Amino acid sequence: MSFxxxxxxxxxxxxxxxxxxxxxxxxxxxxxxxxxxVQLPDLAVMLRHARLVRIAATRVSIETTGGVPVEVxxxxxxxxxxxxxxxxxxxxxxFRLSLSAGExxxxxxxxxxxxxxxxxxxxxxxxxxxSLAGAMPTRRRLAWAGALVVLIGLLLLPLAHFIxxxxxxxxxxxxAEAARPTTPGQAFxxxxxxxxxxxxxxxxxxxxxxxxxxxxxxxxxxxxSNNCGACHxxxxxxxxxxxxxxxxxxxxxxxxxxPARLASGRQxxxxxxxxxxxxxxxxxxxxxxxxxxxxxxxxxxxVAQQFCTDCHAGLKGRLPDTAVADVPGWARHPDFRATLVAxxxxxxxxxxxxxxxxxxxxxxxxxxxxxxxxxxxxxxNMARKxxxxxxxxxxxxxxxxHVPDADQQRFKPIDMEANCGDCHDLAFAREAGPGGGTxxxxxxxxxxxxxxxxxxxxxxxxxxxxxGVQRIAFDRRPPGRLAEVEAQQLxxxxxxxxxxxxxxAVAGIFTGRGLCTDCHVxxxxxSADITxxxxxxxxxxxxxxxxxxxxxxxxxxxxxxxxxxAACLACHTGITRSKAATDVNIPGVANCRQxxxxxxxxxxxxxxxxxxxxxxxxxxxxGVAPAGxxxxxxxxxxxxxxRLAAAPARPRSAGFGS
Amino acid sequence: xxSTAPTRKAMTGKAVTRAPRDTAHEGFLGHRRGRWAKVAGTxxxxxxxxxxxxxxxxxxxxxxxxxxxxxxIGAGMIVWLSLLGVRKRVIGSKPFSLKGWTSAHVYLGLSxxxxxxxxxGFQLGWNVHTxxxxxxxxxxxxxxxxxxxxxxxxxxxxxNRGEVTQQQMLEAVRxxxxxxxxxxxxxxxxxxxxxxxxxxxxxxxxxxxxxxxxNYHRDGNARALAAIxxxxxxxxxxxxxxxxxQQIQFLLERKEAALxxxxxxxxxxxxxxxxxxxxxxVTIALLAALFAHVLSVFLYW
Numbered sequence: 001m002s003f004x005x006x007x008x009x010x011x012x013x014x015x016x017x018x019x020x021x022x023x024x025x026x027x028x029x030x031x032x033x034x035x036x037x038v039q040l041p042d043l044a045v046m047l048r049h050a051r052l053v054r055i056a057a058t059r060v061s062i063e064t065t066g067g068v069p070v071e072v073x074x075x076x077x078x079x080x081x082x083x084x085x086x087x088x089x090x091x092x093x094x095f096r097l098s099l100s101a102g103e104x105x106x107x108x109x110x111x112x113x114x115x116x117x118x119x120x121x122x123x124x125x126x127x128x129x130x131s132l133a134g135a136m137p138t139r140r141r142l143a144w145a146g147a148l149v150v151l152i153g154l155l156l157l158p159l160a161h162f163i164x165x166x167x168x169x170x171x172x173x174x175x176a177e178a179a180r181p182t183t184p185g186q187a188f189x190x191x192x193x194x195x196x197x198x199x200x201x202x203x204x205x206x207x208x209x210x211x212x213x214x215x216x217x218x219x220x221x222x223x224x225s226n227n228c229g230a231c232h233x234x235x236x237x238x239x240x241x242x243x244x245x246x247x248x249x250x251x252x253x254x255x256x257x258x259p260a261r262l263a264s265g266r267q268x269x270x271x272x273x274x275x276x277x278x279x280x281x282x283x284x285x286x287x288x289x290x291x292x293x294x295x296x297x298x299x300x301x302x303v304a305q306q307f308c309t310d311c312h313a314g315l316k317g318r319l320p321d322t323a324v325a326d327v328p329g330w331a332r333h334p335d336f337r338a339t340l341v342a343x344x345x346x347x348x349x350x351x352x353x354x355x356x357x358x359x360x361x362x363x364x365x366x367x368x369x370x371x372x373x374x375x376x377x378x379x380x381n382m383a384r385k386x387x388x389x390x391x392x393x394x395x396x397x398x399x400x401x402h403v404p405d406a407d408q409q410r411f412k413p414i415d416m417e418a419n420c421g422d423c424h425d426l427a428f429a430r431e432a433g434p435g436g437g438t439x440x441x442x443x444x445x446x447x448x449x450x451x452x453x454x455x456x457x458x459x460x461x462x463x464x465x466x467x468g469v470q471r472i473a474f475d476r477r478p479p480g481r482l483a484e485v486e487a488q489q490l491x492x493x494x495x496x497x498x499x500x501x502x503x504x505a506v507a508g509i510f511t512g513r514g515l516c517t518d519c520h521v522x523x524x525x526x527s528a529d530i531t532x533x534x535x536x537x538x539x540x541x542x543x544x545x546x547x548x549x550x551x552x553x554x555x556x557x558x559x560x561x562x563x564x565x566a567a568c569l570a571c572h573t574g575i576t577r578s579k580a581a582t583d584v585n586i587p588g589v590a591n592c593r594q595x596x597x598x599x600x601x602x603x604x605x606x607x608x609x610x611x612x613x614x615x616x617x618x619x620x621x622x623g624v625a626p627a628g629x630x631x632x633x634x635x636x637x638x639x640x641x642x643r644l645a646a647a648p649a650r651p652r653s654a655g656f657g658s
Numbered sequence: 659x660x661s662t663a664p665t666r667k668a669m670t671g672k673a674v675t676r677a678p679r680d681t682a683h684e685g686f687l688g689h690r691r692g693r694w695a696k697v698a699g700t701x702x703x704x705x706x707x708x709x710x711x712x713x714x715x716x717x718x719x720x721x722x723x724x725x726x727x728x729x730x731i732g733a734g735m736i737v738w739l740s741l742l743g744v745r746k747r748v749i750g751s752k753p754f755s756l757k758g759w760t761s762a763h764v765y766l767g768l769s770x771x772x773x774x775x776x777x778x779g780f781q782l783g784w785n786v787h788t789x790x791x792x793x794x795x796x797x798x799x800x801x802x803x804x805x806x807x808x809x810x811x812x813x814x815x816x817x818n819r820g821e822v823t824q825q826q827m828l829e830a831v832r833x834x835x836x837x838x839x840x841x842x843x844x845x846x847x848x849x850x851x852x853x854x855x856x857x858x859x860x861x862x863x864x865x866x867x868x869x870x871x872x873n874y875h876r877d878g879n880a881r882a883l884a885a886i887x888x889x890x891x892x893x894x895x896x897x898x899x900x901x902x903x904q905q906i907q908f909l910l911e912r913k914e915a916a917l918x919x920x921x922x923x924x925x926x927x928x929x930x931x932x933x934x935x936x937x938x939x940v941t942i943a944l945l946a947a948l949f950a951h952v953l954s955v956f957l958y959w
Binding site: 041044066067132135139145147150151154158159213232235238239273 | 716784786789828842844847851863923924932935942946957958
């Protein structure tokens with residue numbers, strides 16, 4: 001009935017110190033207390049942790065006494081019977097008790113610390129405690145992680161998308177919209193070409209190469225934001241014109257001039273810029289030379305004035321035969337050269353660009369603006385009697401004749417019946433009848449018919465006079481009072497007399513004061529045929545004095561606080577004193593500069609009162625000036641030509657006379 | 659400067675000459691009277707003037723001629739600045755001293771704020787380009803943070819440390835641990851568990867947050883001290899003062915003081931090191947982002 005207790009202690013040099021005792025007793029105590037038979041000096045062990053009782057020759061029982069279990073064969077137990085022959089082990093705290101059969105039937109217990117005490121620190125601990133290496137991954141690992149995230153997420157994934165995508169499909173709705181020609185004037189400062197609402201990106205969601213975008217696309221192209229390949233078709237090749245023209249066809253956006261002339265008119269690049277553009281394969285004159293994308297919602301249309309003046313500042317030096325004046329910038333924009341009617345014609349009027357100073361226009365019409373603008377004369381009185389809408393001062397308003405066109409750019413062509421007919425009425429006879437009778441009116445613009453109608457009227461009235469017919473005289477008279485000729489005065493004795501009176505009546509209409517000659521130059525050809533005797537000089541009314549630019553009248557309805565006619569007169573200043581239709585009342589460029597480019601009146605404001613960029617008035621994609629259709633120097637461009645062609649009923653010369 | 663001092667003395671006849679270099683420490687910030695500060699300042703001003711005087715179309719950004727110029731300069735500088743890590747491992751290479759190199763690193767790095775930001779033209783977005791800029795700014799600002807720490811912390815570190823080495827700080831804690839272990843041997847299980855809490859659940863340094871905040875009140879020693887303190891007070895109130903527990907309390911308090919000193923040291927060292935944990939890995943990420951930025955620009959040209 002004895003126990004052999006061997007206690008192993010590690011020496012500092014790694015060797016073992018073994019203390020062996022033999023206790024002859026049936027039960028031994030195990031614990032931290034100094035009075036225990038097996039003392040285990042660790043705070044994890046109870047003062048009296050367990051007792052070991054020999055219950056048979058080779059069997060012992062271990063039983064905890066302090067309530068803290070012991071570990072036997074991997075299980076925590078409070079009591080266990082052990083067969084010494086099995087060489088069982090009991091773990092108590094950091095110690096292990098290994099039981100085995102000893103000499104003379106004794107039970108040998110080897111107590112050994114198997115978990116080292118906590119204070120066995122070494123130099124490596126110093127590093128982990130005093131440097132961040134103990135609290136963080138190494139810098140190298142962090143660097144690898146960060147670099148890999150960046151390279152995979154922002155380089156390899158987008159690259160794989162670009163390579164895998166091939167040629168991107170273009171959204172059909174955008175292609176169709178881009179191919180539709182824009183209407184004239186749309187591209188100008190009339191506010192109609194506003195920034196379109198941003199369209200959402202097309203289906204397909206986020207594309208990995210979006211992370212390469214240098215900035216948001218313009219609203220017009222916003223739906224391509226996940227479709228980089230739509231424009232960036234080739235790696236390391238800057239966006240080509242063909243990529244733009246896949247949607248923006250040449251018919252929708254014609255060339256500014258013939259490509260060869262554009263190339264020779266351009267200021268050649270020199271020095272570093274030329275070298276850089278050459279080295280990086282960025283030839284001049286591409287769409288993207290002017291139109292910069294990825295600059296925000298409106299910017300693809302924001303083209304620097306510099307792009308215009310780069311060529312136009314010294315164009316004559318490079319293109320000596322050009323009809324276009326050099327324009328170094330808005331401040332030095334040459335004065336306007338109005339396109340005026342030089343020779344009126346019913347079919348092919350000749351127009352000529354003329355400097356504004358001292359310019360005269362030969363429209364063929366007689367029209368004094370001054371008497372039509374008076375508030376006190378017979379014209380004003382007549383207009384009032386006719387119940388026309390008058391200006392606040394009682395004069396005829398400008399809009400009585402100059403009616404804005406649909407897009408408020410310019411004005412509907414002057415139409416004699418509509419604009420003049422209220423006062424310059426062509427009714428020549430009234431025949432009594434129900435409902436006020438029938439008014440007979442001469443057709444405007446058809447002198448042969450007029451002569452014929454008058455002649456026939458006189459002849460028929462002489463042969464078969466009708467009662468209640470009144471001839472209305474055209475002679476100058478007090479407005480509103482028709483001088484009427486009684487029917488019986490028309491009744492004549494003989495046919496020969498009737499013919500003479502008819503001829504006299506026709507001559508009176510064409511040459512007398514009050515009808516044709518008020519506005520037209522009439523020539524007496526002396527022809528025996530009364531319908532051919534009087535020729536009316538052709539009239540061509542100008543409908544666009546400055547066709548190279550766009551002036552949206554609608555946006556200038558109020559000017560410097562003035563509205564109505566006062567706003568018109570603010571620019572067309574001489575109109576109230578103009579006595580002849582040959583006067584040209586087109587304001588010069590200095591007039592525009594009062595607002596455009598002039599500093600705003602606000603304190604410290606840096607913005608101009610109104611825009612002064614070239615595209616405020618001019619378009620680039622108007623196409624090449626047509627040759628022949630209009631005289632040389634009057635390059636209205638393809639769009640102007642198209643507009644003229646689209647309105648054959650209203651050629652540039654509005655039809656007065658026939 | 660030092661080598662010219664004798665001749666200058668002879669020429670000016672001044673009685674007192676500037677101290678030779680090896681007796682007066684000249685930090686990298688004042689290297690050669692701030693030569694690199696002047697260089698960097700000049701670069702920044704030139705870049706700023708060029709930016710202000712250039713009418714970029716339609717707006718300034720990396721795609722204008724100035725943008726490409728600034729971008730090329732900036733990319734070159736980033737690569738060169740990141741080479742400090744290589745240079746400092748090459749001991750004693752000529753002709754540029756490591757100090758001069760570091761001085762240039764700091765000042766040119768600061769001028770990169772101007773160059774890099776003007777390169778962007780303030781056109782920022784959620785893309786690889788702005789990522790490169792943001793990483794660059796993080797690197798520069800962390801460097802600035804590091805310099806400010808280097809200017810202030812070593813003095814405090816030295817004052818806190820006294821004449822004690824780090825090893826001695828650890829040894830002090832370990833000695834107290836051994837004393838606690840011994841003193842706790844006669845204690846009952848509950849009290850022994852509290853001492854074990856101090857011995858086994860006490861981490862001198864702890865997590866990054868603990869190191870930086872200095873908040874260790876949940877640490878084993880602090881909890882053990884609080885619990886033992888309560889027990890000692892309870893025993894004293896009941897008139898049965900427990901000397902063994904008082905001894906334990908005394909040892910725990912001494913350990914707390916030793917820990918506090920070590921932890922102040924650790925907190926300052928953590929801050930001295932932490933900026934580099936930002937500066938260096940973000941630099942590598944920046945180089946990756948810079949590569950992706952440049953490649954993507956030319957790929958989608």
